[in-house]
Amino acid sequence: xxxxxxxxxxxxxxxxxxxxxxxxxxxxxxxxxxxxxxxxxxxxxxxxxxxxxxxxxxxxxxxxxxxxxxxxxxxxxxxxxxxxxxxxxxxxxxxxxxxxxxxxxxxxxxxxxxxxxxxxxxxxxxxxxxxxxxxxxxxxxxxxxxxxxxxxxxxxxxxxxxxxxxxxxxxxxxxxxxxxxxxxxxxxxxxxxxxxxxxxxxxxxxxxxxxxxxxxxxxxxxxxxxxxxxxxxxxxxxxxxxxxxxxxxxxxxxxxxxxxxxxxxxxxxxxxxxxxxxxxxxxxxxxxxxxxxxxxxxxxxxxxxxxxxxxxxxxxxxxxxxxxxxxxxxxxxxxxxxxxxxxxxxxxxxxxxxxxxxxxxxxxxxxxxxxxxxxxxxxxxxxxxxxxxxxxxxxxxxxxxxxxxxxxxxxxxxxxxxxxxxxxxxxxxxxxxxxxxxxxxxxxxxxxxxxxxxxxxxxxxxxxxxxxxxxxxxxxxxxxxxxxxxxxxxxxxxxxxxxxxxxxxxxxxxxxxxxxxxxxxxxxxxxxxxxxxxxxxxxxxxxxxxxxxxxxxxxxxxxxxxxxxxxxxxxxxxxxxxxxxxxxxxxxxxxxxxxxxxxxxxxxxxxxxxxxxxxxxxxxxx
Amino acid sequence: xxxxxxxxxxxxxxxxxxxxxxxxxxxxxxxxxxxxxxxxxxxxxxxxxxxxxxxxxxxxxxxxxxxxxxxxxxxxxxxxxxxxxxxxxxxxxxxxxxxxxxxxxxxxxxxxxxxxxxxxxxxxxxxxxxxxxxxxxxxxxxxxxxxxxxxxxxxxxxxxxxxxxxxxxxxxxxxxxxxxxxxxxxxxxxxxxxxxxxxxxxxxxxxxxxxxxxxxxxxxxxxxxxxxxxxxxxxxxxxxxxxxxxxxxxxxxxxxxxxxxxxxxxxxxxxxxxxxxxxxxxxxxxxxxxxxxxxxxxxxxxxxxxxxxxxxxxxxxxxxxxxxxxxxxxxxxxxxxxxxxxxxxxxxxxxxxxxxxxxxxxxxxxxx
Numbered sequence: 001x002x003x004x005x006x007x008x009x010x011x012x013x014x015x016x017x018x019x020x021x022x023x024x025x026x027x028x029x030x031x032x033x034x035x036x037x038x039x040x041x042x043x044x045x046x047x048x049x050x051x052x053x054x055x056x057x058x059x060x061x062x063x064x065x066x067x068x069x070x071x072x073x074x075x076x077x078x079x080x081x082x083x084x085x086x087x088x089x090x091x092x093x094x095x096x097x098x099x100x101x102x103x104x105x106x107x108x109x110x111x112x113x114x115x116x117x118x119x120x121x122x123x124x125x126x127x128x129x130x131x132x133x134x135x136x137x138x139x140x141x142x143x144x145x146x147x148x149x150x151x152x153x154x155x156x157x158x159x160x161x162x163x164x165x166x167x168x169x170x171x172x173x174x175x176x177x178x179x180x181x182x183x184x185x186x187x188x189x190x191x192x193x194x195x196x197x198x199x200x201x202x203x204x205x206x207x208x209x210x211x212x213x214x215x216x217x218x219x220x221x222x223x224x225x226x227x228x229x230x231x232x233x234x235x236x237x238x239x240x241x242x243x244x245x246x247x248x249x250x251x252x253x254x255x256x257x258x259x260x261x262x263x264x265x266x267x268x269x270x271x272x273x274x275x276x277x278x279x280x281x282x283x284x285x286x287x288x289x290x291x292x293x294x295x296x297x298x299x300x301x302x303x304x305x306x307x308x309x310x311x312x313x314x315x316x317x318x319x320x321x322x323x324x325x326x327x328x329x330x331x332x333x334x335x336x337x338x339x340x341x342x343x344x345x346x347x348x349x350x351x352x353x354x355x356x357x358x359x360x361x362x363x364x365x366x367x368x369x370x371x372x373x374x375x376x377x378x379x380x381x382x383x384x385x386x387x388x389x390x391x392x393x394x395x396x397x398x399x400x401x402x403x404x405x406x407x408x409x410x411x412x413x414x415x416x417x418x419x420x421x422x423x424x425x426x427x428x429x430x431x432x433x434x435x436x437x438x439x440x441x442x443x444x445x446x447x448x449x450x451x452x453x454x455x456x457x458x459x460x461x462x463x464x465x466x467x468x469x470x471x472x473x474x475x476x477x478x479x480x481x482x483x484x485x486x487x488x489x490x491x492x493x494x495x496x497x498x499x500x501x502x503x504x505x506x507x508x509x510x511x512x513x514x515x516x517x518x519x520x521x522x523x524x525x526x527x528x529x530x531x532x533x534x535x536x537x538x539x540x541x542x543x544x545x546x547x548x549x550x551x552x553x554x555x556x557x558x559x560x561x562x563x564x565x566x567x568x569x570x571x572x573x574x575x576x577x578x579x580x581x582x583x584x585x586x587x588x589x590x591x592x593x594x595x596x597x598x599x600x601x602x603x604x605x606x607x608x609x610x611x612x613x614x615x616x617x618x619x620x621x622x
Numbered sequence: 623x624x625x626x627x628x629x630x631x632x633x634x635x636x637x638x639x640x641x642x643x644x645x646x647x648x649x650x651x652x653x654x655x656x657x658x659x660x661x662x663x664x665x666x667x668x669x670x671x672x673x674x675x676x677x678x679x680x681x682x683x684x685x686x687x688x689x690x691x692x693x694x695x696x697x698x699x700x701x702x703x704x705x706x707x708x709x710x711x712x713x714x715x716x717x718x719x720x721x722x723x724x725x726x727x728x729x730x731x732x733x734x735x736x737x738x739x740x741x742x743x744x745x746x747x748x749x750x751x752x753x754x755x756x757x758x759x760x761x762x763x764x765x766x767x768x769x770x771x772x773x774x775x776x777x778x779x780x781x782x783x784x785x786x787x788x789x790x791x792x793x794x795x796x797x798x799x800x801x802x803x804x805x806x807x808x809x810x811x812x813x814x815x816x817x818x819x820x821x822x823x824x825x826x827x828x829x830x831x832x833x834x835x836x837x838x839x840x841x842x843x844x845x846x847x848x849x850x851x852x853x854x855x856x857x858x859x860x861x862x863x864x865x866x867x868x869x870x871x872x873x874x875x876x877x878x879x880x881x882x883x884x885x886x887x888x889x890x891x892x893x894x895x896x897x898x899x900x901x902x903x904x905x906x907x908x909x910x911x912x913x914x915x916x917x918x919x920x921x922x923x924x925x926x927x928x929x930x931x932x933x934x935x936x937x938x939x940x941x942x943x944x945x946x947x948x949x950x951x952x953x954x955x956x957x958x959x960x961x962x963x964x965x966x967x968x969x970x971x972x973x974x975x976x977x978x979x980x981x982x983x984x985x986x987x988x989x990x
Contacts, residue, residue: 201709201710246733250756
């Protein structure tokens, strides 16, 4: 099936490649766009994924590469296995993951599994750190991961093939074309791995950890004019995993399939009355664990409008409706259904030296009283001349997370009376840019209340309760520089985060955790990138550091995971002739063969290798 | 039977939930193995773990953090994590039970599907028993240098056990020599009157004790009970006692190990916790219900009216056994199953004597 699709896609791409050659059609970006999230979340911290890393490691899932870029921590349950993000001291369900504006966290579990977010599926990856519920809705406590598959505008055709250690193969095919007012961009990918790496220090190979993953992403748009268009985005991801067991386990048989369909359709128009966007979406998340299917279905409708007054006040208003159906055996014979409606407004104004914004959102959820969620922030230029700039950023927000379907509908345990989790967050940062040098430091604070914890009650029955209160605070800092030495271009970036995440209050069964750091929350995390480019050669070093992580709530050192530094290296060479690019990339992962674990008991591979060859057919430059 | 034990779907993703859920069921149905202190006639000290109490801690499920805690009562010394498997950090995933035999400790690691072997005096690792048929092992008994390992086997797609059995293991070369199929969901195994008794606690309608003849390794009988067998001990008259749990009326059965007859049935009038222990002189049985601990004589015909004592601080009772030297009652508190648990020691009169911190989910106590 996949092969046939591939051939089909290849044919249509090649067909239009010929046409593109003759007509030298260029995909022009249409002038339908609004103010970006960065403006509306003034004073906030945004990170963008380094494009070199994104293209070199497009075959990896996001949970494998983001920690090389930002100070975040991923609890990966083995190599290629379930992966949960932890930002600014919060848990994986406290990060909202959005794809083309649609929240794609699991509505049954709350968190997003980053192992089924293959980097290849996205053209743009951005991360917003800190509280952002007023803009990104439920769950945006520690941050939000913003993914887009809107298609590239530079390549007509891209093909890549990788071969790596432990029986790992990856293939991808991307194509895009434009005919008149219609344009389309498609990608197809497949990764598979035996994943039988030697367990470091154990003398045996990892059993039962093979996986494959494949998918298809389609973006299409029809532009009626420069100011009006319809877009369709569709993404299907299909993943199969043998669940990697703990080190030393024999005879493991657990397997999981994830199948996710995501579709969004929007009509946009940009007139003198403002920018309007109306559309809807459909999300179908299936998990098949050892043959048992759990399915969450979601229908989405939304509308938004943005308007810029003559005096440069930007305002926007939006409404979104989600209808959710939980087809999970544990919810009982009648599948629970829930409606969630969010109404939001935002205002932004750039004064002379100040960009300020205010956002507010009010969610309405079936039988849940959700709080009003404001966000206020500002970026203030303190000092600026030709050589340097000092920028002060501040923001404060109230955030919330709705109870999940598991929390509410799990038979004989879930509770429909649960309150949403709420948080107050504030942060302040100072940035200094001096020529190419960028330095920034930021302090953050968040107080989370009504944190839902499943606690063992009478006869060992677990039930969710709003019992936990957590305070997180810390400092993050980064430095970035770029220099040209002769024909060599050097780029370096380092980031660091100090994070305290302390339980203030919780249930008696977990009394020992009060005053202690949350599990899997390192006090210190860091990341670094060094890139060297010389003509058509380039080398990149990626670093990831994580301090000691407790895996037991009273912070017993018996079960703590040791700190580690991971180093990835990649060497790349490209050949360009007219519109044709060939790129050869050789990667060494875990260069220094470090033994480390991201989740207790789950082995991670030592030094391993990957070879990638890719071909790109580019559009003619205008 | 109320066995709809729910797990924590907010913290762990669903594919773990299902198995974790099952594990809770097992956990609640678990029975302290009848493990007797070894009679070591040798006077000279052989190692630091020659005498004392061993706490088996399951560890955090699916983290591989199961450990063994050692407590030396004479010296009042406590030592955590005394045994490391080949990975070198902990004993393994879900450390379930342990039996001493021939100066070796056989540690049944339920989550890892293997039996780890340690030098009983030093707890140095000697190796492990692994076999494709070892799937969710529970308890082991030894007769004539043959290990009899209860194995619950794999689940079907609906999380029902479908193929439980006892594996016969030749301990001279640690290989499986025979599979004896039983009813589903077998747990504890006890040797009495030259027969092996296996509690099939299957959380279906199967409530019986299987009888295995170790002379020819065959299943020779099934003793049907009214209630789920959750604990078995052997008394001073070499009679088998089985605690059979039930929603409202658990029962104690005295069974003749030769005729397999139920000679006595005592209605307890309540549901009970899933442990049965015996006093050092083997004339009294200890069981508990809702935090109250009861002592009943092996000659009694009715349930005791008042408990021996009631615990106050235990949050999540998870394991119980009686020290065969002094009759002290050991209770494991698993708290929330993911942080370090606690051990409470009560005197034989029911006075709290000591508490200490053990590993995660203390499930079983072995005395030596």
